[in-house]
Amino acid sequence: MRDLAALGDDEVFVEETLTGALGSTALKAMEFDGCTFTGASMHQGRLFGASFTECRFVDCDLSLADLTNTSFVSCTFERSKFVGVAWGKLGPSGLGQPYFTECKLDLGSFQLATAERWVFERCSLADVDFTSCKLGRSRFTDCDLTGARFADADLRDANLKGSHGYHIDLGTCRTKGLRLTPDDDALALLRQFGVQFD
Numbered sequence: 001m002r003d004l005a006a007l008g009d010d011e012v013f014v015e016e017t018l019t020g021a022l023g024s025t026a027l028k029a030m031e032f033d034g035c036t037f038t039g040a041s042m043h044q045g046r047l048f049g050a051s052f053t054e055c056r057f058v059d060c061d062l063s064l065a066d067l068t069n070t071s072f073v074s075c076t077f078e079r080s081k082f083v084g085v086a087w088g089k090l091g092p093s094g095l096g097q098p099y100f101t102e103c104k105l106d107l108g109s110f111q112l113a114t115a116e117r118w119v120f121e122r123c124s125l126a127d128v129d130f131t132s133c134k135l136g137r138s139r140f141t142d143c144d145l146t147g148a149r150f151a152d153a154d155l156r157d158a159n160l161k162g163s164h165g166y167h168i169d170l171g172t173c174r175t176k177g178l179r180l181t182p183d184d185d186a187l188a189l190l191r192q193f194g195v196q197f198d
Helices: 182-190
Strands: 012-014 017-019 026-028 030-035 037-038 046-048 052-053 055-058 072-075 076-078 099-100 120-122 140-141
Touching: none
Parallel strands: 012 030, 017 037, 026 046, 030 052, 037 055, 052 072, 055 076, 076 099, 099 120, 120 140
Antiparallel strands: none
């Protein structure tokens, strides 16, 4: 098991388990392939140009982390915290089909992020900014989207059934095939266009 505090720039890790706290050290161009991060803290960490491929994050904290030009490809995130993360700063590979379950992603920004088939299950995404985000075929299952904003976003074939609290600007978003639960949130979207309900 590796300790995050002992890592250095340009290192490559394959199928290793990592834990501990990264601290305020800025790490550059690290590669992680098939690794498991358990109980790891990268809170306010700086990972520039890091690459995570098929990695698993369990009970981790990446809140306020600077992930400039970093990529997460086919990674899973379980019971982890990503409060205040600017996901739009990720590199070209970005978030390649991530799977988030029971994670806290509040106050983050996915503005301008591009990906399809993202999966969020039982996650908290309060006050998250999805402006100009491409979320085609993504799924939000039983998520708290209180105050989350979708403006000029691509939501084609996305599924928000069972989630609540979101605001979708139907005038600017692409919504063909969007699936919603017929609750107050979904009905409020239709009211924006003058549809009345008894």
